Amino acid sequence: MWLPILFLLIGVTLGILTDIRIPDAYTDYLSIAVLAAFDTLLGGIRAQLEKTFDDTVFLTGFFFNVSLAALLAFLGVQLGVDLYLAAVFAFGVRLFKNLAIIRRIVIDQKLLMKIRKK
Amino acid sequence: MRRRTKWLVSVVFLLIGFMVAVQFQTTSYETQLRDTRDIWEVREELNRQQEAQQELLKKINAADQTIENYEKQSSKEQLETLKESMEVLEDKVGLSKKEGGGLEITIAPIFQEDLSVQSFPKVSPLLLSRFINELNTYGAQDISVGNERISMISPIRDVNGATYVNNRPVGSLPITIKVLTSDPQKLKDYMEASPTQDIFNMDNMEIQFELKEKLVLPKFDDPLYLEILEETGG
Numbered sequence: 541m542w543l544p545i546l547f548l549l550i551g552v553t554l555g556i557l558t559d560i561r562i563p564d565a566y567t568d569y570l571s572i573a574v575l576a577a578f579d580t581l582l583g584g585i586r587a588q589l590e591k592t593f594d595d596t597v598f599l600t601g602f603f604f605n606v607s608l609a610a611l612l613a614f615l616g617v618q619l620g621v622d623l624y625l626a627a628v629f630a631f632g633v634r635l636f637k638n639l640a641i642i643r644r645i646v647i648d649q650k651l652l653m654k655i656r657k658k
Numbered sequence: 659m660r661r662r663t664k665w666l667v668s669v670v671f672l673l674i675g676f677m678v679a680v681q682f683q684t685t686s687y688e689t690q691l692r693d694t695r696d697i698w699e700v701r702e703e704l705n706r707q708q709e710a711q712q713e714l715l716k717k718i719n720a721a722d723q724t725i726e727n728y729e730k731q732s733s734k735e736q737l738e739t740l741k742e743s744m745e746v747l748e749d750k751v752g753l754s755k756k757e758g759g760g761l762e763i764t765i766a767p768i769f770q771e772d773l774s775v776q777s778f779p780k781v782s783p784l785l786l787s788r789f790i791n792e793l794n795t796y797g798a799q800d801i802s803v804g805n806e807r808i809s810m811i812s813p814i815r816d817v818n819g820a821t822y823v824n825n826r827p828v829g830s831l832p833i834t835i836k837v838l839t840s841d842p843q844k845l846k847d848y849m850e851a852s853p854t855q856d857i858f859n860m861d862n863m864e865i866q867f868e869l870k871e872k873l874v875l876p877k878f879d880d881p882l883y884l885e886i887l888e889e890t891g892g
Contacts, residue, residue, distance in 0.1 A: 547668040548675040555679020562684045574681050577674045584667070595663040602670050 568617075569610045572624050575631045576605040582638040589645045752809040752878040756800050758838045760873045761845055764866045765858065766832040779862040781833060783821050787814045789854055793837055796848040800838040800875050804828050807878040811887070824880055831863065836873045843869065 562570050580602040587593040609627045616623025695703070727739045748754050767779045790808060793801055801808040806824040815822045822828070839845045846867045849855075858865055 543664055544668045544671040547672040551672040551675020551677075552679045554672075555676040556683065560680050560683070562680060567681075567684055570677065570681050570684065574674075574677050577670075577677055580670075581674060584670075593663075595660075595666050599666055599670065602673075 568613050568624050572609040572613050572627050572631075573606045575628060575635075576609040577602065579631045579634050579638070580605050582635060582642065586638045586642050586645075589642060751882065752800065752807045753882075755877050756838060756875045758800075758873060759842055759869075759871050760800075760836060760838040761842045761849075762868045762870045762873060763835040763837065763849070764832050764868070765835065765863055766866065768859070768862045768864050770862070779831060781821055781828070781831070781863065782861075783814045783816045785854075785857060785861070786821060786823070786828075788857075789835075790814070792849070792852055792854055793835075793845070796845050796852075797841065798837045798839050798845060802836045802875045804833055804835075805876050807876050809878040809882075811882065811884075812878070824878070836870075836875055838873060838875060 580598070583601065584593065584598045587598070609624075609631070612627045613624035616626075724739065724743055728736055731739060745754070749756070765781060786803070790801060790803075803823050806812070806826060806828070808823070812824050813822070815825075817827070820827050837845065846869060849865075849867060855865055
């Protein structure tokens with residue numbers, strides 16, 4: 541459990557130390573990619589809790605979602621429609637759904653533990 | 659979790675962390691403006707700030723002096739100090755008459771000598787406030803329009819087609835504007851060269867400037883409604 545968190549911290553420090561900035565025109569892509577990454581992350585946690593975690597699915601899901609989101613944003617820019625909002629919406633909804641499921645599973649487990657103790 | 663999975667997840671976490679950091683940096687960078695000043699501009703800015711600092715220090719000094727006076731003195735003297743500071747403040751706001759050297763400006767109508775129909779010219783509030791702004795820009799300290807002292811909250815409005823200053827009509831032309839300033843000649847030169855004069859001319863009005871050794875400005879005699887004022891930063 542500590543290894544991913546350690547790597548997360550390393551990533552954040554690396555990002556801050558390298559002082560990389562995305563040009564204004566591409567901020568949409570990055571923000572949506574970050575959103576996709578969060579979505580994949582929560583999806584992975586949920587799958588782990590449901591015991592259906594598969595690393596291939598997780599990995600491909602991560603890259604596929606991120607690139608699809610960026611592609612959608614790109615398409616939106618080309619068409620003059622704010623298509624990236626669709627991605628934001630979809631990811632936002634899924635984020636909440638996954639969070640709700642994770643919460644439920646965690647609460648259920650705790651409740652079960654309590655009942656068992658009794 | 660298997661070893662390989664752990665490492666995979668960790669690498670994904672690394673990527674996410676990196677992305678979040680870059681995103682954070684990009685968004686926080688946007689808020690601060692890029693500094694494109696060259697060395698002279700920076701120097702000027704520094705100079706300005708130093709002057710501002712001096713000014714502030716002076717003010718602090720004066721305030722400290724007042725506080726000291728309060729603390730040292732007996733209650734009678736304290737009252738006097740209070741009155742004194744009130745007078746100073748009233749003077750500053752324009753609640754008292756003021757005398758001094760300055761510029762007397764007369765706005766008078768121009769009549770064309772042809773027979774075309776011409777209406778009697780009048781000063782619009784827009785023009786008047788522009789004129790007053792200009793006077794203030796070029797170093798006017800106290801201004802009165804006709805019999806109305808311009809204070810910090812003096813309204814200049816259009817009421818049913820007539821121009822009102824301090825909620826009273828300025829009347830028809832000619833209008834006298836009195837300006838107190840430390841350097842009347844300079845103000846006169848500035849105003850004579852200003853393009854606002856052309857706008858007055860377009861509306862069939864002319865401006866005459868006259869240097870005066872002694873001018874008396876009336877006091878602002880409306881109550882000060884300070885509720886409408888708001889504190890600003892800086």
